[in-house]
Every structure is written in structure tokens, then in C-alpha cells.
Amino acid sequence: xxxxxxxxxxxxxxxxxxxxxxxxxxxxxxxxxxxxxxxxxxxxxxxxxxxxxxxxxxxxxxxxxxxxxxxxxxxxxxxxxxxxxxxxxxxxxxxxxxxxxxxxxxxxxxxxxxxxxxxxxxxxxxxxxxxxxxxxxxxxxxxxxxxxxxxxxxxxxxxxxxxxxxxxxxxxxxxxxxxxxxxxxxxxxxxxxxxxxxxxxxxxxxxxxxxxxxxxxxxxxxxxxxxxxxxxxxxxxxxxxxxxxxxxxxxxxxxxxxxxxxxxxxxxxxxxxxxxxxxxxxxxxxxxxxxxxxxxxxxxxxxxxxxxxxxxxxxxxxxxxxxxxxxxxxxxxxxxxxxxxxxxxxxxxxxxxxxxxxxxxxxxxxxxxxxxxxxxxxxxxxxxxxxxxxxxxxxxxxxxxxxxxxxxxxxxxxxxxxxxxxxxxxxxxxxxxxxxxxxxxxxxxxxxxxxxxxxxxxxxxxxxxxxxxxxxxxxxxxxxxxxxxxxxxxxxxxxxxxxxxxxxxxxxxxxxxxxxxxxxxxxxxxxxxxxxxxxxxxxxxxxxxxxxxxxxxxxxxxxxxxxxxxxxxxxxxxxxxxxxxxxxxxxxxxxxxxxxxxxxxxxxxxxxxxxxxxxxxxxxxxxxxxxxxxxxxxxxxxxxxxxxxxxxxxxxxxxxxxxxxxxxxxxxxxxxxxxxxxxxxxxxxxxxxxxxxxxxxxxxxxxxxxxxxxxxxxxxxxxxxxxxxxxxxxxxxxxxxxxxxxxxxxxxxxxxxxxxxxxxxxxxxxxxxxxxxxxxxxxxxxxxxxxxxxxxxxxxxxxxxxxxxxxxxxxxxxxxxxxxxxxxxxxxxxxxxxxxxxxxxxxxxxxxxxxxxxxxxxxxxxxxxxxxxxxxxxxxxxxxxxxxxxxxxxxxxxxxxxxxxxxxxxxx
Numbered sequence: 001x002x003x004x005x006x007x008x009x010x011x012x013x014x015x016x017x018x019x020x021x022x023x024x025x026x027x028x029x030x031x032x033x034x035x036x037x038x039x040x041x042x043x044x045x046x047x048x049x050x051x052x053x054x055x056x057x058x059x060x061x062x063x064x065x066x067x068x069x070x071x072x073x074x075x076x077x078x079x080x081x082x083x084x085x086x087x088x089x090x091x092x093x094x095x096x097x098x099x100x101x102x103x104x105x106x107x108x109x110x111x112x113x114x115x116x117x118x119x120x121x122x123x124x125x126x127x128x129x130x131x132x133x134x135x136x137x138x139x140x141x142x143x144x145x146x147x148x149x150x151x152x153x154x155x156x157x158x159x160x161x162x163x164x165x166x167x168x169x170x171x172x173x174x175x176x177x178x179x180x181x182x183x184x185x186x187x188x189x190x191x192x193x194x195x196x197x198x199x200x201x202x203x204x205x206x207x208x209x210x211x212x213x214x215x216x217x218x219x220x221x222x223x224x225x226x227x228x229x230x231x232x233x234x235x236x237x238x239x240x241x242x243x244x245x246x247x248x249x250x251x252x253x254x255x256x257x258x259x260x261x262x263x264x265x266x267x268x269x270x271x272x273x274x275x276x277x278x279x280x281x282x283x284x285x286x287x288x289x290x291x292x293x294x295x296x297x298x299x300x301x302x303x304x305x306x307x308x309x310x311x312x313x314x315x316x317x318x319x320x321x322x323x324x325x326x327x328x329x330x331x332x333x334x335x336x337x338x339x340x341x342x343x344x345x346x347x348x349x350x351x352x353x354x355x356x357x358x359x360x361x362x363x364x365x366x367x368x369x370x371x372x373x374x375x376x377x378x379x380x381x382x383x384x385x386x387x388x389x390x391x392x393x394x395x396x397x398x399x400x401x402x403x404x405x406x407x408x409x410x411x412x413x414x415x416x417x418x419x420x421x422x423x424x425x426x427x428x429x430x431x432x433x434x435x436x437x438x439x440x441x442x443x444x445x446x447x448x449x450x451x452x453x454x455x456x457x458x459x460x461x462x463x464x465x466x467x468x469x470x471x472x473x474x475x476x477x478x479x480x481x482x483x484x485x486x487x488x489x490x491x492x493x494x495x496x497x498x499x500x501x502x503x504x505x506x507x508x509x510x511x512x513x514x515x516x517x518x519x520x521x522x523x524x525x526x527x528x529x530x531x532x533x534x535x536x537x538x539x540x541x542x543x544x545x546x547x548x549x550x551x552x553x554x555x556x557x558x559x560x561x562x563x564x565x566x567x568x569x570x571x572x573x574x575x576x577x578x579x580x581x582x583x584x585x586x587x588x589x590x591x592x593x594x595x596x597x598x599x600x601x602x603x604x605x606x607x608x609x610x611x612x613x614x615x616x617x618x619x620x621x622x623x624x625x626x627x628x629x630x631x632x633x634x635x636x637x638x639x640x641x642x643x644x645x646x647x648x649x650x651x652x653x654x655x656x657x658x659x660x661x662x663x664x665x666x667x668x669x670x671x672x673x674x675x676x677x678x679x680x681x682x683x684x685x686x687x688x689x690x691x692x693x694x695x696x697x698x699x700x701x702x703x704x705x706x707x708x709x710x711x712x713x714x715x716x717x718x719x720x721x722x723x724x725x726x727x728x729x730x731x732x733x734x735x736x737x738x739x740x741x742x743x744x745x746x747x748x749x750x751x752x753x754x755x756x757x758x759x760x761x762x763x764x765x766x767x768x769x770x771x772x773x774x775x776x777x778x779x780x781x782x783x784x785x786x787x788x789x790x791x792x793x794x795x796x797x798x799x800x801x802x803x804x805x806x807x808x809x810x811x812x813x814x815x816x817x818x819x820x821x822x823x824x825x826x827x828x829x830x831x832x833x834x835x836x837x838x839x840x841x842x843x844x845x846x847x848x849x850x851x852x853x854x855x856x857x858x859x860x861x862x863x864x865x866x867x868x869x870x871x872x873x874x875x876x877x878x879x880x881x882x883x884x885x886x887x888x889x890x891x892x893x894x895x896x897x898x899x900x901x902x903x904x905x906x907x908x
Contacts, residue, residue: 029324032289032453033212034279035390037133037272039125039904042384043092043265043374047904048132052391054373056424058400061374062090062250062263069093075234078248086234086241090250092265092375097121097230101907104482105187114174116156118228119183121268122149126184126224128904129270133284134516137188146192146220148211149181150203152379155232180228192220198379199446201336202295203227204269205382205438206448209293211273221278226270227383237264243305247339252376254337254369255344255420257406262338265375269383271390276456285899286455288390291435292323298445305443307343312350315447316437323451325435327358330365330451331428332398332421332436334385337369338376339403345410347439352416359417363428366421368401382440382448389436393454396430398423432456471895472587474529475510476873478880478888480520486908487522491542493903498538501531511897514888517905525877527870563883564833564857565653567826568645568668569847570638570661571838572817573631574755575864578624580839581637582615583868584644589894594643598636601675605682610636627758631660631685632678634838638664639674641837641861649887650879654788654797654831656822658843659722659761662792662812669785671804676780683776684813687769688759695760697721697732698742701751704729710748714741721762722817723795725849730755732763766814773813777806795821797829819843823850833857833882835875840864857882 038048044061045051054061065072077085100120102112112120126147130137157175160166173179177196185194193214197207204227211223231237240246247253247261279286296315298308320327336347348367355365370388371377377384392399404420407413427434434454441447479494481487494513501509506528524541528534584591599610606613606629613623614633623629638661657665660681667677700707704720707729711718718733718741731738738760742752759765784803791798793811795818798804804812823846826834832855836844841860848858859875862868880886 030216030292030322032276032291033215033273034276034284034289034455035271035287036274036279036284037129037131037135038270038287038387038390039128039132040267040269040384040387041094041121041125042267042269042377043094045374046095047128048387049901051387052395055370055388055391055399056397058402058424059373060251060402062092062265064090066093068098069232070234075238080241080244084238086237086246087248088237088241088246088250088263091231091237091263092267092377093231094266097266104905104907111170111174114160114168114170116154116175116180116230117232118151118156118230118268119174119180121230122180122226122228122270123184123187124907125268126226126270129224129226129272131517131904132901133272134512134899134902135272136516136518138518140222141189142191144192144219144221145185145188145190146211146214146223147181147185147190147194148207148214148223148225149196150199150205150207150227150379150382151177151180151196151229152198152200152203153229153231153236155230155235158235159232184224190224192223199448200442200444201376201378201381202440202442202446202448203379203382205386205440205450206295206446208271208273208290208382208386208450209295209448212290212293215273215275223273224270225273225383226268227377227380228268229266229378229380231264231266240264245340251403252337252339252369252371253403254335254339254372254401255348255367255408255411256339256404257408259339259341259344259408261340262371262376265371265377267374267377267380267384269380269387271383271386280456283898285901288393288455289453291325291451291453292319293448293450294318294322295446295448298447301445304445307346307441308445309346309350311445311447312347312439312441313354315449316350316354319437319449319451325451325453327355328362329433329435330355330437331363331434332366332368332389332392333418334389334436334438335367335369336381336439336441337367337371337401339369339371341408341410344408347441348408348411348413348416348418351418352412355417362417364417364419366398367418368399368421372402372404382438385438385440386450386452389438389452392427393434393436393452396427396454398425398427400424430454470587470589470592471507472869473583473867474527474869474873475507476514476525476527476877476891477510477534478514478877479524480517481522481905482520483908484522486906487524488542488544489906490903491524491538493906495535495538495542497903498531498535503530505900506531506534507892507895508898508900509902511888511892512900512902514891516899516902523881525880527873527877563885565831566650566879566884567831567834568642568652568655568665569834569836569838569843570655570657570664571634571836571840571842572658572661573627573634573761574757575838575840575842576624576630576634577839577864578614578616578619578621580614580864581640581862581868584872585615587869588644590647591640591644594640595636598639598674598678601678602632602636602682605679605686606632625756625758626689628682628685628689631688632682634660635664635678635681637839638837639667642668645835645837645861647887647890647893648876649885649890650835652787652835654790654826654829656790656819656826657792658819659792659817661838661843664837665789666785666804669787669789671782671785671789672780680777680780680809684773687773688761688766691759691765691769693758694735695732695763695765696735696738697730697755697757697760698738699724699753699755700729700731700745701727702729702745703727706750707731710745711741716764719763720816721760723820724846725820728820728846728849732760733765734760762814762816764814770810770814774806774810777809780806782806790822790825792817792819792822794818796825819846820850823847827851827854827856833859833884835859835861835879837861
């Protein structure tokens with residue numbers, strides 16, 4: 001059962017019915033479209049959080065025309081009739097529209113200067129919207145993602161083409177309005193519809209409407225919608241002055257008696273849209289739902305730019321009819337509200353005529369216009385209003401519409417069910433059924449209205465995630481950027497995010513950061529158990545003070561190329577200890593499930609439950625060190641670790657096991673099934689356990705030739721069991737002769753270490769059980785490995801199609817393990833990264849001895865007497881930093897997580 005299904009199962013029958021209606025299961029009702037990500041750059045609000053702050057605090061972002069646009073003293077004149085002059089001194093302007101991060105988008109700097117700032121702005125804002133929705137843009141490559149853009153002005157073209165020598169090879173693509181949408185589709189390989197809409201002031205809301213239609217038709221699977229307007233030349237400001245459409249004092253006073261025109265403004269906004277079922281299934285954070293909408297045209301009026309009340313009424317009725325939403329349910333309207341004496345009364349009367357009958361006995365509809373805060377962003381006005389309403393629905397809050405002091409005398413507010421919202425207050429009688437409308441009217445006559453609804457509680461950001469029955473003790477947090485400076489800025493942004501983060505939200509923050517961001521060459525990773533611990537790590541990195549070689553907080557070198565191929569090493573007998581992996585068993589569902597499956601398979605072959613052997617009540621319990629239990633226990637533990645790594649997207653390019661570990665390597669490579677592998681290793685352990693415990697094994701710190709010469713006088717009583725390294729040879733044999741050999745070696749100043757094993761494996765003492773073992777092995781269905789497998793017997797890769805059969809496994813129990821030769825074979829094939837799948841990094845240390853002068857990297861899974869999660873997270877973070885692709889969804893799949901709003905990329 002996935003998380004969505006679990007959450008739905010907790011609903012009451014009435015809530016389930018409501019959800020079905022919301023999902024469009026009621027006949028004739030279109031499935032709601034979810035707004036799952038948003039981004040914006042508006043005057044006074046360089047990003048989404050700042051926009052919400054501006055709205056809630058009732059800020060006015062209008063300012064004097066900056067000198068980097070055009071010299072005000074040259075173009076200003078209070079007289080509207082003056083040729084080539086404008087009478088408005090102010091507007092809504094963005095900062096640094098000349099700044100762009102072309103390398104981030106793979107655009108050559110020489111091309112960037114030809115690209116309209118509107119294109120540049122949209123690229124960044126759309127990327128931010130995807131990140132805000134925790135969507136990795138590359139994951140959408142090749143999909144039917146649609147891009148819909150509303151735009152109208154072409155100031156940069158006028159500016160750039162004033163001189164013929166400014167025309168270059170990128171002029172056409174840099175200035176064409178179609179590229180506002182097409183460039184985004186091209187850069188991210190989106191293959192859905194891609195178009196730019198120009199209906200003047202209603203452009204971006206029309207684009208949203210068209211995107212919804214595309215989603216409903218199945219033409220797009222996801223839609224990215226934006227609107228943009230940039231003012232670079234004074235031409236249109238002069239033109240609107242000649243129409244006397246601008247406010248001389250530079251304020252949009254929507255619905256006020258002093259309304260005297262609009263003020264021009266610029267900005268960009270973008271939203272990410274998905275069908276609600278898809279958004280819920282993917283656990284998206286939903287701002288609001290789009291229930292429906294409509295567009296129409298004024299037709300012939302008393303002037304080309306004059307609004308038409310009847311047409312506005314028609315588009316309103318059509319929108320709510322299409323959405324199947326009762327008019328009585330509407331509680332807020334984000335109006336076009338330009339602050340003109342002609343337009344405001346027409347819009348208010350149209351609203352009154354449509355909603356009057358349904359609101360006779362209801363509270364009045366709240367009315368507002370974001371143009372009173374940021375001015376009229378023209379082609380981006382619709383998306384600015386949409387984002388405002390979506391934020392209001394998300395936060396269940398009404399925000400003030402500015403500059404309303406005395407009602408416009410031409411608007412009979414006492415007869416209309418409308419009230420201009422002049423202060424911040426909680427959304428009255430808010431529920432999942434709260435409905436708001438957004439209007440946007442083009443000065444050429446194209447009208448648009450969309451119907452929005454509050455997000456379902458299942459996807460509400462404020463809803464607490466039910467506690468998972470199992471939870472790990474800490475969380476891995478990752479960041480990445482295209483440059484070190486950007487990475488440090490991003491780390492500082494997260495420091496701000498962490499200041500007031502509740503401790504229980506740390507998992508969700510890490511989950512969102514890990515799953516919802518693109519992976520870039522400069523990377524950071526750290527393990528944290530509390531927000532404070534994460535703050536400390538990020539503070540050390542952001543300030544450049546983290547220089548500890550032992551720290552898990554690192555940055556990878558850029559330009560590393562393809563991710564390294566990873567070799568999995570499976571540890572052999574002798575590394576076992578009671579309680580190995582117990583913390584994972586208690587906190588990691590994938591590991592736990594794999595281990596319990598092994599336990600169930602082994603029950604017919606073991607007297608005691610595997611789990612009681614691995615995790616005994618008494619730490620001195622001796623069963624784990626009895627060969628009959630040791631071998632299946634190691635197999636099960638390593639198989640569970642392998643399943644865990646695979647669930648995180650980490651896959652082996654080649655495998656090598658050491659003795660018992662080779663059985664797990666073969667199982668992972670597909671030589672035999674888990675059931676057959678466990679049965680075979682259990683039978684092997686029982687047969688070896690039945691042998692007399694008269695053997696001994698020891699590691700000798702000398703090369704094989706030296707050891708072989710010293711062994712010669714002892715005949716077949718002793719043998720070389722494993723070749724672990726250039727100066728690490730393991731010998732095995734009868735206890736007393738082997739003790740004598742070890743004494744001889746010590747007398748020669750050669751270090752020896754007896755091993756804690758019950759029998760002399762890989763020696764002649766194994767001969768009595770080999771016939772029976774081979775007979776049992778012949779009952780197994782062996783297959784050629786599907787992953788390159790390095791054989792213990794030869795230290796070489798098995799040839800393509802070669803199958804390690806029963807004879808192989810007989811010899812493998814008797815002959816020496818050629819581990820050092822296996823590592824050499826892997827090194828010769830270019831493998832440099834090794835992940836040890838076992839309870840302790842025994843093979844990693846041996847491997848380092850085999851390859852002391854190389855750039856090899858070694859990563860343990862577990863480490864005796866160390867925290868399981870600390871060891872795993874250290875290795876996982878290092879793999880990530882070295883470019884190994886991690887499935888972060890899989891990393892958190894067993895737990896209940898939800899997405900948070902997090903900082904977006906700091907473009908340089």
C-alpha cells in the first residue's frame with residue numbers, strides 16, 4: 001500500500017465521496033488541475049516567499065523609473081500632449097534584469113546577449129517553479145510536458161535592432177516571441193505543446209486556460225505555464241500616456257473614487273500544473289486547484305480598447321458552468337482591477353450581475369487586485385493574480401488590496417455583493433470547498449476567468465504526516481550546484497530555512513532536498529539527527545571552516561565525467577558478530593523484510609530461527625560462531641544489505657565474494673535463486689559443522705611463496721587457504737602441525753594471527769564432506785551470471801556464458817580463495833570504486849593492501865562497534881559525492897514523507 005492509499009484509507013466515507021467528486025469521478029465534472037509549483041519575480045518580490053510577504057504586509061512596490069532603463073528627465077513631461085514624452089514618473093521594476101546565468105542553461109555567453117531578457121527571466125522563473133514543486137527537470141525529459149507562455153511586448157528587439165551592426169546569428173532566436181516557450185522545451189527536452197500566447201493583458205491567464213485544456217485532453221501530462229513582461233524602452237509608456245491610460249501619481253487605485261489609471265510594471269511568474277490524481281499519487285504539495293475556466297472576446301464595442309460588460313458576464317458564467325461550481329460557493333475574486341474610471345465600474349457591475357442572485361443571503365464576495373501592490377504587469381498580470389490567489393488559498397488568508405479609501409461613485413457597492421478586501425485576515429469560513437476566481441482582460445478584448453479551489457487536506461502543507469512505525473535515527477541531506485560559490489550561497493539559504501524548523505520536519509526537509517533537485521557537479525552531503533546539527537554542518541561549510549578530513553561534509557571535484565562503475569565485495573566467514581545490522585533491522589523496512597524472508601526460507605534447514613541467532617537475548621550466545629549458523633547468517637545479512645543498497649538505486653557493475661561471500665555474490669548476479677542459495681549455504685554449513693573441530697586457520701603476513709616454502713615439511717597437514725594480498729596469506733590445517741608452523745614463522749620474524757574459526761576451511765580437512773556437498777549442489781539450477789562475476793578459484797572474471805556449477809562449488813570449498821588476484825583483475829579492467837557488502841570492512845582493508853598506489857575508493861556497509869546508520873550514510877554520501885546515481889525516492893520510500901517549500905537555485 002503506497003502512502004496515498006494509506007492516507008485515503010483513513011478518510012471517513014463522506015470524505016472519500018468528496019474526494020471522488022474532486023477527482024472528477026462525478027459524471028461531467030473535469031478532474032481538478034493541481035498547482036504544485038510556483039516561481040516569480042515581481043517588483044519588490046524577487047522570489048515566491050518575498051511575494052507572499054509583500055502581499056500580507058500590504059506593501060507598495062512602485063518606484064521611480066530607474067536610470068538603467070531610460071533617462072526620466074529626458075522623457076518626462078506632465079503634459080500628456082507633449083510629443084515623445086510620458087507623464088508618469090513611476091512604475092514597477094525588477095532589479096538586475098541584465099543579469100543572467102547562461103552557463104547554468106548551457107547557453108554560450110556570446111549567444112546570451114542576443115536573448116530577450118524576457119526569455120532569460122522565464123528560464124529562471126520556470127526552473128524555480130519546478131524546484132518549488134520538488135520536480136527534477138531532467139526527469140521530465142522526453143515527456144509530454146507542455147510549455148505555455150503569455151507575453152506581449154518586445155522592447156528588447158526595439159532596443160537591439162536600433163543599429164544594424166547588432167544583428168547577429170542569434171538575433172532571430174533571441175528575439176522571437178515563440179522562443180519564450182520553445183527555448184524551455186528545447187533545453188529540457190519537453191515534447192508536449194509549446195507555444196507563446198499574446199492577448200495583451202490577459203495573455204498569461206489565457207495561457208493557463210489553454211494548459212488546463214491540454215491536460216484535460218491528455219495532450220500534456222504536465223504543464224509549465226508562465227507570463228512575462230519587461231520594460232526596457234519608453235515607447236509603450238509614451239503610447240499609453242497619449243491614451244491618458246496611466247495614473248499620473250503612479251498608483252493603481254482599483255475600485256477607488258480616486259482611480260485615475262494604471263501604472264506600468266514588469267515581472268514574471270510561472271506555475272506547474274498536474275491532474276489532481278497524479279499530484280496526490282506523487283505526494284505533491286498542492287497550492288490550489290483549478291476547477292475550470294473560460295475565455296471569450298468583447299467583439300465590437302465603442303472602441304478597440306473599451307471593455308464590454310456583457311462579454312465579461314458571459315465569460316464568468318461560462319467559467320463556473322464549465323467548472324460545475326455553484327456561484328454561491330465563491331468567496332473571493334481577484335479582479336482585473338486596473339484602477340481606471342471606465343474599466344473598474346464595468347468589471348464590478350459585471351461581477352454584481354453574475355453573483356448578485358446567488359449571494360443575496362450570503363456574505364459579500366471579497367474583491368482585490370494585486371495591481372494595487374505591484375502595478376499592471378500587462379502580459380504577466382494574469383499569472384501574478386493567479387499566484388496571489390493560490391497563496392491565499394494555501395495559507396487560508398485574505399490579503400489587502402491597496403489604495404482603496406473611498407468607493408468609486410460609479411460602482412453601487414451598496415447594491416452589489418462585493419467588498420474590497422482592505423486588510424489581512426483569515427479566510428472566513430474556510431474549507432476544502434473554498435472557491436476563488438481570477439479575472440484578466442486584454443485591452444484588445446480577450447477576456448479570461450479561472451475558477452480556483454482550496455487544496456485538499458491530503459495534500460495540505462500544514463497537515464502532519466502520520467508517524468511511520470519504523471524510523472531511522474537521522475537523515476542524509478544533500479545539495480549541489482554548478483559552482484562552489486553557488487553551493488555556498490545555497491547552504492546559507494538553507495541556514496535561514498532551518499532557523500525555525502521543527503525537529504519532526506527534518507526528515508521532510510532532507511527528503512525534499514534529495515528528491516526534488518537536479519544533481520550538479522559541486523556537491524555537499526551530511527548526516528544529521530537534528531535541525532541544529534544540520535545547521536552546524538552547513539554553517540561550517542558556508543563559512544569555509546570545515547576542513548576536517550574526517551568530516552562527511554565534502555564537495556566533489558567538478559568535471560568528473562560519468563559516474564564510476566561500482567564493484568560489490570561480499571565479506572566471508574570470520575567477520576560475523578552478534579547484533580550485526582540490528583539497528584537496521586529495527587529501523588529499515590527494506591532490510592527487515594529481506595532478513596525476515598531469509599529467516600522464513602531457512603526455517604526447514606536450521607534448528608533455531610535465524611533472527612534469534614543474529615539478535616540473541618544474551619550477547620555471549622555462541623550459536624552465531626557455529627559454522628552451521630555462521631554461513632547462512634552471513635548470507636542472509638549480506639543479501640539484506642544488497643537489497644537495501646539496490647532499493648537506493650545503487651547497483652553493482654561487477655561482484656566479487658570471499659569464500660562464503662561468493663555465494664551471495666553469485667545470488668545477486670543471478671547464478672541461483674535466493675531460495676536455492678540459502679538452502680545450499682545452509683547445507684554447506686551443516687556439513688562443515690559435522691567435521692571434527694580439529695583444525696586451525698591463521699593469517700601470515702608474508703607472500704605465498706615464502707609461506708609455501710615454510711609449509712613444505714608439513715606435507716598435507718597444512719595448506720594455503722586464501723591469498724588475500726601480496727603479504728597476507730591465510731593457512732589452514734590440523735591444529736597441532738599448524739601451531740608448529742606458526743611457531744616456525746614467528747621465529748623467522750614473520751607476523752602471524754590465528755583466526756577465530758571453528759574449522760580449517762579451504763584445506764584437506766574439508767575432503768570428507770565434498771562428495772555429499774557436490775551431490776546436493778547438483779540439485780540446484782545454476783545459470784550464467786547476469787553481472788560480471790570474479791571467481792574465487794581463478795581470480796579471473798567468468799567467461800560470458802560460463803556457469804559456476806556443482807563441480808565449481810565443490811572445488812570452491814576446498815581450493816584457496818584467490819582474492820588478491822581477483823582484485824588485480826578488477827583493477828586491470830578499470831574498476832576503482834568498491835562497496836563492501838558485509839558486517840565489517842575486512843575486504844576493504846585487504847583490497848587497499850592489494851592496490852596501495854592507486855586512486856581506488858572503498859566504502860563499507862557496516863562496521864563493528866559503530867552505529868549502523870552512521871556507517872551507511874557515510875558511504876552513501878561518499879558515493880553521491882563521487883557521482884554515483886542515488887534513487888533518493890527509494891531512500892525514503894519505506895517512510896512517510898511529504899514535500900516542503902525549500903530554497904531554489906541561486907543563479908549566478
